[in-house]
Amino acid sequence: MGSELSTFASVRRLYPYVRPAMPRMVGGLISALGASLAALAIPRVLQTLVEGPLAEGAAAHDLGALVVPVLLVLGLGVAEAGLVLLRRNLVMYPGTRVEAELRMALFRHLQDLPVAFHDRWPGGQLLSRIMGDLGLLRRWLVFGLLQLIVSIVTIVVGVGILLATAGWLGLVYLAGAIPVTVIAFRFSRRYRVIARLSQDQSGDLATTVEESVHGIRVLKAFGRGRDALDSFTDQAEELRRTEIRKAGNQATVTTSLQLIPEVTLAVCLVLGTVLAAQGQITVGGLVAFFLTTAVINGPVVDLGMTLSMTLNARTAVDRFFEVMETPNPLADPADPVDAPDARGHVELRDVTFRYEDSARPVLEHVDLELPVGTTTALVGLTGSGKSTLAMVVPRIFDVTGGEVLLDGVDLRRMRRHDVRRAVAVAFEDPTLFSASVRDNVLLGVPESGPDAVPEAERERRLHEAVEVAQAGFVADLPQGVETRIGEEGLSLSGGQRQRLALARAIAARPAVLVLDDPLSALDVATEEAVTTRLREVLDGTTSLVIAHRPSTVALADRVAVLQDGRITAVGTHRDLLATDAHYRHVISSLEQDWEECAEHSDREDSEPDQTEQAQTEEVQR
Numbered sequence: 001m002g003s004e005l006s007t008f009a010s011v012r013r014l015y016p017y018v019r020p021a022m023p024r025m026v027g028g029l030i031s032a033l034g035a036s037l038a039a040l041a042i043p044r045v046l047q048t049l050v051e052g053p054l055a056e057g058a059a060a061h062d063l064g065a066l067v068v069p070v071l072l073v074l075g076l077g078v079a080e081a082g083l084v085l086l087r088r089n090l091v092m093y094p095g096t097r098v099e100a101e102l103r104m105a106l107f108r109h110l111q112d113l114p115v116a117f118h119d120r121w122p123g124g125q126l127l128s129r130i131m132g133d134l135g136l137l138r139r140w141l142v143f144g145l146l147q148l149i150v151s152i153v154t155i156v157v158g159v160g161i162l163l164a165t166a167g168w169l170g171l172v173y174l175a176g177a178i179p180v181t182v183i184a185f186r187f188s189r190r191y192r193v194i195a196r197l198s199q200d201q202s203g204d205l206a207t208t209v210e211e212s213v214h215g216i217r218v219l220k221a222f223g224r225g226r227d228a229l230d231s232f233t234d235q236a237e238e239l240r241r242t243e244i245r246k247a248g249n250q251a252t253v254t255t256s257l258q259l260i261p262e263v264t265l266a267v268c269l270v271l272g273t274v275l276a277a278q279g280q281i282t283v284g285g286l287v288a289f290f291l292t293t294a295v296i297n298g299p300v301v302d303l304g305m306t307l308s309m310t311l312n313a314r315t316a317v318d319r320f321f322e323v324m325e326t327p328n329p330l331a332d333p334a335d336p337v338d339a340p341d342a343r344g345h346v347e348l349r350d351v352t353f354r355y356e357d358s359a360r361p362v363l364e365h366v367d368l369e370l371p372v373g374t375t376t377a378l379v380g381l382t383g384s385g386k387s388t389l390a391m392v393v394p395r396i397f398d399v400t401g402g403e404v405l406l407d408g409v410d411l412r413r414m415r416r417h418d419v420r421r422a423v424a425v426a427f428e429d430p431t432l433f434s435a436s437v438r439d440n441v442l443l444g445v446p447e448s449g450p451d452a453v454p455e456a457e458r459e460r461r462l463h464e465a466v467e468v469a470q471a472g473f474v475a476d477l478p479q480g481v482e483t484r485i486g487e488e489g490l491s492l493s494g495g496q497r498q499r500l501a502l503a504r505a506i507a508a509r510p511a512v513l514v515l516d517d518p519l520s521a522l523d524v525a526t527e528e529a530v531t532t533r534l535r536e537v538l539d540g541t542t543s544l545v546i547a548h549r550p551s552t553v554a555l556a557d558r559v560a561v562l563q564d565g566r567i568t569a570v571g572t573h574r575d576l577l578a579t580d581a582h583y584r585h586v587i588s589s590l591e592q593d594w595e596e597c598a599e600h601s602d603r604e605d606s607e608p609d610q611t612e613q614a615q616t617e618e619v620q621r
């Protein structure tokens with residue numbers, strides 16, 4: 001999308017973010033231009049000095065006439081240095097401010113985008129955009145952009161002065177601009193492609209690092225560390241080659257841009273000397289000519305660097321807007337229905353759901369009612385669509401056909417905030433954040449804002465949720481509930497993490513609770529204890545529990561059977577056992593799996609508490 005735009009049009013999209021910083025940026029630009037003009041003025045003063053006071057003073061042995069021009073040169077030099085300093089001070093602050101604003105805007109948008117977006121986009125690509133690309137943009141805003149404008153103005157004004165003061169000697173110098181323009185243009189086209197490749201490859205590399213760190217246990221367990229390293233090395237090597245190509249291109253253009261003005265200058269030197277000998281140009285004029293070209297040469301030589309910085313920035317802008325301009329199909333409706341306090345009646349009506357990149361739907365014509373205050377177990381063979389169904393209830397995904405109603409209102413007509421407040425979820429694979437146990441459990445219980453829950457109530461919910469989820473192990477952690485748990489809770493055991501995730505869902509006190517097999521990692525005794533307490537607290541809460549074990553079914557008032565994306569039966573466990581052959585088949589396969597699993601764990605781990613103790617000790621260490 002971005003590559004169809006010109007570099008100017010692409011970068012212009014940043015304007016809304018840069019607008020607050022504009023006064024200081026413009027101030028910085030004026031200072032930079034002032035510094036450049038001061039530099040260009042020095043040769044003019046020197047010309048006057050050489051042609052007037054210097055020649056006359058030397059003849060009359062009078063140095064007094066030199067004082068004013070020398071002081072003027074000194075003054076211009078000091079002014080140039082002062083303006084450069086002023087430019088730095090003016091642009092540094094807004095540059096970091098703009099970078100922070102862009103970063104916050106991108107993070108806000110990432111948080112807002114639906115799960116389907118995050119399923120598609122590798123984490124490293126997002127990480128490299130939010131960190132690397134935006135850092136690059138800041139450097140360009142505070143240095144590259146101003147440098148580019150100042151360089152162009154210095155070159156144009158300088159060449160204008162040369163043409164005005166040195167006639168066709170100036171034209172000879174200007175002739176050098178033709179190859180410079182051609183080279184700069186060709187370089188831009190080539191470099192843009194390589195810059196994009198390099199930034200994308202950095203993102204892929206970041207993804208590999210992220211996945212390897214995330215999956216470090218699996219890599220170690222399977223002894224695949226070497227393979228991970230090999231694959232990382234290949235990617236790093238590929239990026240290195242791209243960086244070398246990038247640097248090679250930059251070096252070629254910088255060398256050309258250095259060589260051309262020098263060659264032009266040599267030609268001008270020969271011609272200038274001849275012209276001076278013929279009296280067509282004064283010695284002062286010739287000195288001023290060469291001093292002016294010395295001022296112009298700097299920006300011409302730097303053009304390669306400022307151009308590559310600009311093209312890198314353009315790529316960063318494109319990558320930024322690729323994410324920012326991704327629309328959110330799960331946005332709030334324009335005219336939402338007010339739903340302050342949900343009762344918790346859920347109804348799926350003729351629901352069909354197909355994943356974006358799948359050929360066929362996972363859920364087809366699902367009709368299911370979850371009456372207020374009841375617990376429904378969802379049972380089905382693996383891959384039948386249970387987790388998918390669990391995700392359409394809190395509107396993590398939008399249904400592709402039919403509707404999901406909460407208290408009779410289509411979820412799509414409600415504010416997302418109201419839906420999330422009404423429906424809490426605990427997933428089988430629990431995600432915890434690197435924060436304290438307290439903050440993890442109270443994630444869905446706001447501390448501030450319009451829905452703020454008083455501190456005493458938060459405290460009560462924390463302790464109740466920890467107790468119901470049988471997460472008493474937190475008391476043994478070094479600072480109890482204040483203990484900070486490692487990244488994604490990886491310093492805890494699977495069962496401990498699951499219990500904290502369950503506690504988090506319970507503490508939110510939702511009208512509807514969706515539990516996607518939240519007890520799968522618990523031993524039988526703990527599961528029984530959780531189940532008993534859960535039954536008590538779920539009283540009055542509408543619950544949908546995905547069951548992978550017969551014992552989880554015991555939680556439920558009724559059971560819904562999902563077969564190949566369709567609800568084929570709803571009833572009590574007892575009735576379904578008596579009447580539904582598929583249900584009997586599912587239950588017996590669950591029992592079989594569970595028995596095999598239990599036998600295996602009996603053999604492997606006769607004392608499960610020891611594992612838990614070891615995990616707790618690991619956190620303590």
Ligand SMILES: Nc1ncnc2c1ncn2[C@@H]1O[C@H](COP(=O)(O)OP(=O)(O)OP(=O)(O)O)[C@@H](O)[C@H]1O
Pocket residue numbers: 119355356357358362380381382383384385386387388389
């Ligand atoms: N993000 C996704 N994109 C595409 N297809 C998906 C995605 N997630 C799941 N599926 C597919 O949808 C189907 C149903 O998956 P789902 O996880 O809902 O089943 P499930 O009944 O919960 O299975 P299990 O009991 O093994 O957890 C599967 O065929 C799966 O491959």
